[in-house]
Amino acid sequence: MERRFMDSLDWIDSQRERMIRLLEEWAAINSYSYNLEGLAALRAAMARELRRLPGALAEIELPPSRAIGPDGASSALPLGKAFSLRKDTGAARRALLGGHMDTVYPPGQERPRLERVDEKTLRGPGVADMKGGLVVMLVALEAFERSPFAAHMDWEVLLNPDEEIGSPGSTPLLAECARRNRLGLIFEPALPDGGLVAARKGSGSFTAVARGRAAHAGRNPQEGRNAIHALAEFIVELTGLEQPNGGTTINVGRIEGGGAVNVVPDLAIGRFNVRAETVDEQRRVEEGVEALRRRIDAREGFSLDIHGGFQAPPKRLDERTRVLLEHATECGRDLGLSLPWGSSGGVSDGNRLAAAGLPTLDSLGVVGVALHSPDEYMLVDSLTERARLAALLLMKLGAGEIDPP
Ligand SMILES: [Zn+2]
Missing domain, CATH: 3.30.70.360 (Alpha-Beta Plaits)
Structure with a gap:
């Protein structure tokens, strides 16, 4: 590992306990896609952390989603607000970092209960999909901003509240972000073996x-x-x-x-x-x-x-995605992480960004298992591992060592 990247990566290791604490705090807030109060509470909790970063934090209203009721009539369902944080210094290099704040678990459900199963494992609603990823994204950005490469790259964070229901309100926002950025990094969970998702249905x-x-x-x-x-x-x-x-x-x-x-x-x-x-x-x-x-x-x-x-249109493994995956795999090698490539039948906002023309890596979050089920859990060590991976990617982009395809 090159020395110039080491300070920021070491700093991430010092954040381990804080990352676990933040994940437990955020996972304890029910943020089901239609739980507007819960989503607002999560935004408030996240804002306290995001404000440490440069850039202007803004809430964005979304149009309601539409649903067909049992009477066959269409009605409007209000959605929560999206969150945007933009660092804008006029740098030519520019990355989009994204994730969703919502989960699939309606309030009042007993399971999955938030529970530290053992040293290595945290179980709970959305700990993998994808509140763990949101913590990874936050700390990776903080580490990047502490590095000398921060001056050479701008970034933008987009957090939406409706991904689990197909991003009905935020799809136009995602397309807009795709147009003004060079690449997308989405912090959906990694595959259970830690691998990266190369293609999605x-x-x-x-x-x-x-x-x-x-x-x-x-x-x-x-x-x-x-x-x-x-x-x-x-x-x-x-x-x-x-x-x-x-x-x-x-x-x-x-x-x-x-x-x-x-x-x-x-x-x-x-x-x-x-x-x-x-x-x-x-x-x-x-x-x-x-x-x-x-x-x-x-x-x-x-x-x-x-x-x-x-x-969500299919996300194919095209040439530009392959180049990005190869860069990520190399960063993993630098850090001693093996990152096999796999495919998934599950969709993400990476499908939507890719369809809008933005090359996107969309499985940079934590390693998790049993997503969308009463047993959802994540591996605690992957918090710092994946934050190091994302921070190294960002630093290499800032250093001009990686050129967005
Ligand atoms: Zn997800």
Whole structure:
């Protein structure tokens, strides 16, 4: 390791206890995507730390997300605010650091309870995905700012409150950030073996609303148009669009509709998620869904509407991402960390930044296991390990040793 990087890296090691304390403090605040109070409390706690860094801290209002209710009607759901911190000195080099403040756990749930399992392990809601990553990002930036390379690079932090629901309010903000930066660093959890995510599938969430006509099941069934039958047919044909070997899967996660069995139901709702590895596959499924919709919608007495779409396009391992991954792997080697590359079916804001043209590394956070489950935990040692990795990347960028692809 070159000596000029050592002071900042050593300083990170001195921050170990503070990092654990911050992670426990932030994980104890419930910040479920729709828990606006909790998200505000987390922002307040994070602001106390972020204010140590240079740059202006700003809260950004997001437009509400839209959801289809069990009555088939669309309604607005308010979102929390995003956080932005920008260091702007006019430097030519400029990086975006990002993460999400929200978690998938609604308030009031017992599990996962925040618990220091042993010396090496911390369990709790969002400790890996991704409050651990937020602590890593903070300390890596602090270390970078303590280094002589800080004068040569500007950066911007963007924290959103809605990633776990597909970033419906913050996607335009992410695209805007992608345009004014040279590369993106996202602090989503690493793979369980500490590896970096090289490619991610795309993900689309859809709601199909089938409408027919109500009638008495005994007196005049011929006048009814059974919306559940229409939806069932749609779902069976929909699953025919799957191509698991090509990485395309479809999951119908919820169906709603109907009432008494002697009434022909006039409304049925099906909610489904599609994962695809390539944009071509994404298009094929989108077109297939539309063709199915048209066919059922054209029938007398029926309508079928599809809401939603691909919130995150696939993130392929392209040439620019490969260059970035190679730089990160080399930084890991300098630090004695092995960083194998893997792929993930889970999406992140890295998908959205890459789609907006920004080369992005999106698994710089802590090593964690059992994300989105009652057992979510993270490895405590990875806090300082990953902060050293991110700080070294930043310092090499500032030193001009790494050029953003
Ligand atoms: Zn996440």
